[in-house]
Amino acid sequence: MKYEHCIRCTICVENCPVFRVNPAFPGPKQAGPDAQRFRSNREKSADEWVLSCSQCKRCEMACPCGVEPAQIILRAQQKYGLEHPHTAAHLLFANNYYLSTLGSLTAPLANRFAATKIGKKIFQRMGIATYIPFPKFSFKTLRGSMKSRSRETRKVAFFYGCFINFYRPDIGRKIIRMLQSFKIDVVLPPQWCCGLPALGNGNLALARSFAGKNIASLSNYVDAGYDVVYTCTSCGLCLLHDYQGIMEIPGAKKIAENSYDLHEYVLKLIAEREIKPQFKEVNRTLAYHIPCHLRALEIGYPAANLMQLIPGLTCQILDDNCCGLNGSYGFKKINEVTALQLGGRAVSLIKKTGAEAIVADCGSCRMQLAGLSGMDAFDPVEIICESLGIKDKK
Amino acid sequence: MSVIEYDVIIIGAGVAGLTAGAWLSEQGLKVALVTAGEPTACLSTGCIDVCAKNDDPLQGIAHLSQDHPFHLVSSGTIRQALDDFQQIMAAMNMPYTGGLENNRRVLSALGTFKTTCLTPVTMQxxxxxxxxxxxxxxxxxxxxxxxxxxxxxxxxxxxxxxxxxxxxxxxxxxxxxxxxxxxxxxxxxxxxxxxxxxxxxxxxxxxxxxxxxxxxxxxxxxxPVFEIPTIPPSMPGRRLFNGLKDHFRRKGGMIYWGWPVVGVEKTGRQIEAVMAQSQGRPNSLNARAFILATGSFVGGGLEAKRDTIVEKVFHLPVFVPGEREAWFDQDYFSMNHGIGRAGIAVDSSFRPVGCPWDNIFVCGAILAHTEALKNGCGHGFAIATGQAAAKSCLEHLP
The missing domain is CATH 3.40.50.1860 (Rossmann fold)
Incomplete structure (x- = not known):
């Protein structure tokens, strides 16, 4: 952790969405490098406000000196989590994977319950915000609905992530069909939650156990000549950064070197002249909300590059604003006001563009923005599939 | 040609880089801008200092030392660049007042006056x-x-x-x-x-x-109501950065955040691609030409070692003002620290002198002999050299 490199220029503070709306949070400079000088392993952490950081990583992207305030704060959050009892909301969201498995198995019941007044009241009692509806569990998960094939030379191990698997398997199926249409063999390797929700809720041990299992599984596929492709930008950030970084999982470097964002992968195939997709006209005016974690992946905005190839499509990039939800962050009652204010701001800027719909890579961004704006929110791959004429056939 | 091959890649998201990038995009080129972080422009007062040596900024420029890079920009280009800038910022709802006819004063938070040329309308x-x-x-x-x-x-x-x-x-x-x-x-x-x-x-x-x-x-x-610029976080500096950034993007430019260039691919006298640090594979971007606008020491373009000064991206030859003793004046608040002259010396086409490659152009605070503090030439110099280097780049595009 390079906190000594901080020249205290406050550019990170200017970029912090939470600092902007929550006076109780001292901002990335103070919570990160400044406070780090006073943190000691032998002392119990008292700075509860570190939990107000949403880990959007905007401070890290902005820092001209290579300091990683969010990383410093993330470590402080884990220490705080180790030393203090976890609230019900923290425990639930950390174990999101198991919860979702259960939710999907009982989808008709679980979805109906979550939408009732009693359901909402119970959630609020547990410290969970209900200002936007919960995503609906899908009874048929992606995992349960796809069979693998193996005929082609280029092979992809698809790390689909919890959101696609439990809530939007239709997007997952479209992705698989699209890759298959490029003559790519797609398999779904055994996989678990990436671990980011556990990390975000101060449960490093649980995060590491997920990560260890994923690395062991993906490692076999990489050895067998598969490229790992992820579509959730937060899963991707976890695979690339956190497994090697805070979680220190052996073998993580190999996975990072062989993992691609879906759109980055398609662009690479086009650049290497392996595929030549024929994009057909899509007449839409879209606002592309860049998820904070796509920005943090440091790979540019590959879906924007791809969508530029679609005739008829107008797509304005908006990357200055965090949607405010940040996965489970905004679903916690304690962060509700912050999440609502940030979301409201992001939505007002989207509406200013005159776009008819929103496009965003991240499922939780889409949930928040669609929920607050009443507009449609698409995954970029949905737009690309529309242009390529690929539909979800169940 | 691959889908992400650009005509020009700008390195650095400061005033010079964004000006050059927007100008080239406007000419219909495919431009990307890569940056390690946000620029020092965010820390500035947002005022556009052209040259504070004289009440008439153009007169001031005429009297700058012979080797000052401002002499490489014609007064027509300076005028055009600043006009364009004022139009851009007006379209972004952050208009600037003033003009090249004469400098004006802005009240500082210390109660002193700062000499500048264009000011945000909030300081009018x-x-x-x-x-x-x-x-x-x-x-x-x-x-x-x-x-x-x-x-x-x-x-x-x-x-x-x-x-x-x-x-x-x-x-x-x-x-x-x-x-x-x-x-x-x-x-x-x-x-x-x-x-x-x-x-x-x-x-x-x-x-x-x-x-x-x-x-x-x-x-x-x-x-009348006016704003007094404060120490960072400086809102006028951020508004300036946001305005230029959004304009660049509206013109079709693509920005890569968190992209510190650590490596370069080259063949013969051409730079082919720049590479960025990454957790996984190294990322690389191809282009036909490159514009270096990484700023001076605080901006991160230059780094002072014990006895030498290095340019961090391409390791271009740097003009170093003599031995280390000559870098600093005795008086801390002196305007004559030799180090203010360090930077990249360029020829009239804004290509670095003694550089083994033909497709690199340099603009902004990283240029040698600028002495920004002493001459009071800050963002105005960046805007002028940004547009001039972009013009030269377009002219010499391989």
């Missing part, structure tokens, strides 16, 4: 001497602004304090974007029964709507 009414009658507003708990400094120099000044509920520049500025907050502030201000001719406020009047906010206050209070 800034007093031009200490005798003007001003009423200063400060905010409870705001640590970065003390009206006492100004009052000690102004005979006809008084102040009052507003409690905004928050005490940080960013927090207050964000609040001003909220109409009900602004209304409450104006009502309070009306009750203060200000007698002075002008009202001064530290630069916290909103994030992106500052021009409209100040207009509204002026309308209600029936007298």
């Amino acid at each position: 009414a800034s007093p031009q001497n200490e005798n003007e009658r001003i009423h200063i507003i400060t905010f409870a708990g705001l640590k970065d602004f003390y009206p006492g400094y100004i009052i000690s120099r102004f005979k006809n000044a008084s102040f009052s304090t507003y409690d905004a509920g928050v005490s940080t520049t960013m927090g207050i500025a964000a609040n001003f974007e909220d109409e009900s907050f602004l209304e409450a502030f104006i009502l309070w201000l009306e009750k203060q029964q200000v007698r002075e001719d002008k009202i001064a406020v530290p630069a916290v009047l909103g994030l992106e709507s500052a021009a409209a906010i100040i207009k509204q206050i002026e309308y209600r209070l029936e007298r």
Whole structure:
């Protein structure tokens, strides 16, 4: 952790969405490098406000000196989590994977319950915000609905992530069909939650156990000549950064070197002249909300590059604003006001563009923005599939 | 040609880089801008210093030392570049006032005056001497602004304090974007029964709507209101950066954040691609030409080692002002520290002297012999050389 490199220029503070709306949070400079000088392993952490950081990583992207305030704060959050009892909301969201498995198995019941007044009241009692509806569990998960094939030379191990698997398997199926249409063999390797929700809720041990299992599984596929492709930008950030970084999982470097964002992968195939997709006209005016974690992946905005190839499509990039939800962050009652204010701001800027719909890579961004704006929110791959004429056939 | 092969890649997201990038995009080129982080422009006052050596900035430039890179830009290009800049910022709802005919003064938070050329419209009414009658507003708990400094120099000044509920520049500025907050502030201000001719406020009047906010206050209070630039976080600096950045993007430019260039691919006399650090595979981007606008020492373009100075991206030859003893003057506050002249020396096409590659162009604060502090040539110099280097780049595009 390079906190000594901080020249205290406050550019990170200017970029912090939470600092902007929550006076109780001292901002990335103070919570990160400044406070780090006073943190000691032998002392119990008292700075509860570190939990107000949403880990959007905007401070890290902005820092001209290579300091990683969010990383410093993330470590402080884990220490705080180790030393203090976890609230019900923290425990639930950390174990999101198991919860979702259960939710999907009982989808008709679980979805109906979550939408009732009693359901909402119970959630609020547990410290969970209900200002936007919960995503609906899908009874048929992606995992349960796809069979693998193996005929082609280029092979992809698809790390689909919890959101696609439990809530939007239709997007997952479209992705698989699209890759298959490029003559790519797609398999779904055994996989678990990436671990980011556990990390975000101060449960490093649980995060590491997920990560260890994923690395062991993906490692076999990489050895067998598969490229790992992820579509959730937060899963991707976890695979690339956190497994090697805070979680220190052996073998993580190999996975990072062989993992691609879906759109980055398609662009690479086009650049290497392996595929030549024929994009057909899509007449839409879209606002592309860049998820904070796509920005943090440091790979540019590959879906924007791809969508530029679609005739008829107008797509304005908006990357200055965090949607405010940040996965489970905004679903916690304690962060509700912050999440609502940030979301409201992001939505007002989207509406200013005159776009008819929103496009965003991240499922939780889409949930928040669609929920607050009443507009449609698409995954970029949905737009690309529309242009390529690929539909979800169940 | 691959889908992500650009015509030109700009390295550095400061005023020079964004100006060059927007100009090239406007000519129909495919431009990408890569940057390690956000630029030092965010820390600036947002004022456009062209040359503070003379009341007439162009006269000032004419009298700069022979080797000053400002001489490489024709006065026509300087005029055009600054005109373009004013149009861009007006279209972004952050208009600038002033012109190249003469410099103007802006009141600083210390009560001193800064000489500059163009100012954000929010500083248009800034007093031009200490005798003007001003009423200063400060905010409870705001640590970065003390009206006492100004009052000690102004005979006809008084102040009052507003409690905004928050005490940080960013927090207050964000609040001003909220109409009900602004209304409450104006009502309070009306009750203060200000007698002075002008009202001064530290630069916290909103994030992106500052021009409209100040207009509204002026309308209600029936007298000029102006912002006083503060130490970072500096809202006028951020507005400047946001305006130029959004303009570049509207022209079709692509920005890669978190992209510190660590490697270069080259064949013969051409740079083919730049590579960035990554957790996984190295990322690389191809282009036909490259514009280096990484700034000076604080911006991160130059790094001083014990006995030498290096340029961090391409390791271009750097002009070093003699031995280390010659780098610094005895007096800390001197304007004549030799180190101010360090940088990349370029020929009339803005290509580095003694460089083994033909498709690199350099602009902005990283240029040698600039002495930005001494000559008072900051953003204005960046805008002018940014456009000039972009023009040369287009002309010489392989």
